[in-house]
Amino acid sequence: MPADLAVIGLGHLGLPLAQAAVAAGIPTIGYRTGPEAGPLTAAELRRMLAGGFRPITSPAELGRVRTAVICAPTPRGADGTLDLTQVEAAARTLAERLRPHTTVILESPVPPGTTETFLRPLLEEGSRLRAGRDFHLAYSPSRVDPGNRAFAAANTPKVIGGLTPACTESAATFYGRLTDKVVRARGPREAETVQVLETNYRQVNIALVNEMAVLCHDLGVDLWDVIRCAETKPFGFQAFRPGPGVGGHAVPQDLAGLTGRNLRMVELAQQVNGNMPQYVVQRAATLLNEHGKSARGARVLLLGVTYKPDLADQQGSPAHEIALRLMELGASVSYHDPHVPAWSVLDRPIPRADSLYEAAAHADLTILLQQHRTYDLQGLSVKAQLLLDTRGATPTGAAHRL
Template structure:
């Protein structure tokens, strides 16, 4: 049965798009080469940690959503949106393998007048120099003439109830003005505002700028955290004061590391540019270096605190609170908790954890003991480390119960714990 929309890639990008489309009354099919997410979705379960709830999945299914592994469905839609994962590889370059697989599957069935949109986070130039050739070679059609091609990078903030899909403007850059308008007509059914970029590269670079803005500013405040601790300055009070300035300042807060699905991208060091590569963004590289150091700094603070209380890391019972990358979510993508746990284990510590959203947590493929009673576990631990401030945590009560508490998020009352 034909559908208005095909969402290719049923992960953390694709599922919220499906949800928004079904809510808008758009007949939607979801395609994934991996049979596991499709099977989970058909059973009414979410295949992605920290994504939609089971009840939301069931509402999508009752609204007509059809998850499938049959690529034949892709040839029967008006709009196809590619939401394939584009993770960083071991060399810290973006891995476009899944995007290439999605493009080839779609190209073999692409019909004239279809609108194809790329939502995956990619280096500037990818839509034109990587995706376009695959679609044209596989279909025999020409982008901009026979079918519409555009980029509209995802701006999702999982769990954010204020900035929803509908209330977050969508940036769209098409290969031609007609491509832009075709994609804008589709997204106009889902969101309150559409922002037209000059072209696909401008849309791609918008995502790069937004991600690197966050990354660089977190790095700045992480450096401030280390400096303030060395100087005996309360950084959290400094931030509280600074954020009262009504112009020229936006507050960021330090933490044990940077997680999430967005990755810092340096366009000067990436492929798919039609020009000679330019100068690398040194600010971004430095920010990466600083933020990558934060788990080590947390370990250093843990060792110092234990030592000051006459204990060694070796043999110490350490309880980690919150192992996800953002509060009130089950998503663990790139969360610093795993690296921190690994390093503590290497130093001989006995690790336990508590997280209301994560019932099973593994480090090096080994299960980490989960605390059933938070207060009892904190009282028994030599050191409790708050890595993520889920709203269910009573931090004032926790500070009373814990023998020693390190707060890496500045969420505890002043004086109640040792802060990062």
Template sequence: MPADLAVIGLGHLGLPLAQAAVTAGIDTVGYDPDPRPYAELRAGRSPVEGTLTASEVRRMLSGGFRPTTSAAELGRVRTAVICSPAPLGADRTVDLTALGDAARALAARLRPHTTVLLESAVPPGTTENFLRPLLEEGSGLLAGRDFHLACSPSRLDPGNRTHTLANTPKVIGGLTPACTESAAAFYGRLTDKVVRARGPREAEMTKVLETNFRHVNIALVNEMAVACHDLGVDLWDVIRCAETKPFGFQPFRPGPGVGGHGVPVDPGCLPYSTRTPGHPLRMVSLAQEINDRMPSYVIQRCATLLNEHGKSVRGARVLLLGVTYKPDSADQEAAPAREIATRLMDMGAQIGYHDPHVLDWRVRELPVPRADSLYEAAAAADLTVLLQQHRTYDLQGLAVKAQLLLDTRGATPAGAAHRL
């Protein structure tokens, strides 16, 4: 049965896009070669933590959404949006394996006049130098003449109910002006505003700039946190004062490390081309180094606090609160909690955790004990560490119950806990 849209990749990007399309009345099929997302969706559950609720999945299915593992469905759509994951490999370069697999599956069934869109976070040049050749070679069609090709990197903020796909402007860069307009016609059905970039590279680089803007500023405030602690300065009060400036300043706040799908994925070094060498973004590389040090700094603060209260890390009962990468979400992608737990365990600490959104948490494939009663667990722990400030946490009450509380988010009332 033909559909208007195929979303390729039913992960943290593809699922919300498919949901928005179904809501807009677009006949949508979701393709993923992995059978697990198909099975979960058919059972009325989201295959990705922190994306859609079970009720949202059921509404999608009742609205006509069809998940599938059959690539044959890709040859029967007008528009195909590739949302395949592009994670960092061990060498910190972007792994385009899943994107390549998606492109080959689509190319074998690509029909003339189809619009192909790329939403994955990729290095500049990927749409033209990687995706385009795969599509053309596999289909025998020419991009820009026989089918439309454009990049529109996702700006999704998982769990954000204020800034949604509908009210967040969509940046589009097509291979040709006609490609851009075809993409704009599609996204115009989903969002209030489209922004036309000069081409795919400008659209891809927009994502790099947006993500690294946060990355660099988070690193700056993380460095300020360490310096202010050493100087006896209340950084949180400094930020409170600085954010009253009505121009030239945007507040960022420190934390135990960076996480999520965006910050770690965008490269710190732009790729080589045939004409120029690679371009290292030195400020981004330094930001990465600083942010990567934050879990170690949290461990250092934990050890110091325990020592100041006559206790050693070895044998200490440490309760970690919030193990997700962002508040009020179940998504654990690249959250610093796992590294912090691992290091504390290596030092001989007894680790427990509490998170209202995560019912089972494992470190090194071993289950970590989950606290049933938060207050009782905090009262019993030698040290409680707030890693994520979920809305359900009563931090003032927690500060009263906990023997010792380290707040890495600055969320507790002033003077109620030790802050990062």
């Protein structure tokens, strides 16, 4: 059976989209744009394959689909801007095989204007077709939230901005097969800016509670109780929680290169969040000193080195910087994570603890960086000599909290 959909880019954005499409009964092929690691388990991938998903290595089949969605990664480059290299490669590969009436959608995080001024010329030049006349072109910000059991593709609204009203409707028809609600933006730039706003919203609000964590510690105030009480307000407040840093694939954007003007709150938020690993290490050293021990030579156990609970994805995890800074202080660092069988920091293998309770009892300090469901935090707080909880996940009074 010929495929209806081609997902170009099989990383943290593309694989969940392909998974949702297969679940909706859409014949789907997937084409890699580079070495990509996705968030799906081996069992989920097997179910996708059984459902008809076909990874392809030859791009020839890209010209036989009705819809092509580009989900290529756009990591931050050395200059701080988003690197569109893989988007460009995907566009050139698709353009050579693009047929009339195909709907092309970009889901990769990009600066506003990318769909019109970057992607469109590549597709038109390579295909000799015209967007909005010969094929449909649209942008839709990805809203993938790995591990979220409450919101999946079906009940997460999809925003769509097409080059023309017809482009928007064609993309809406496709996404209407995956989700209960489609939201139409005025155009691609508005849809692209939705992604910028949503990503920066997360960054700024996490920065606020991270600053509150530092302030409350200095004041001797229980921040976690403050948040518990504040989130009872039924309007004007959404609870965010502090942590050892901000991980994940979402890259905050200040758009200075486009407008010549920084988003000052985003810039400051990145500084605040970027300082959290160092703050955790400072708290760790202080705790050791208060208990008559030095960081130099101390045995420190890190629990959970992924960026999100119950996933193996380590993208942007603050655990790497925390481990590095602890080792620079002379600490002997080990780790435990049920989802990460081997872990290295700057190509230096970090010893993995096989027995969690035994390792915690042996360590001078245990630091909870990620609260995987498999962790019995009550039991852990009893076994650990000294426990620093950066997630507020342990019972009240059972550990030192961030």
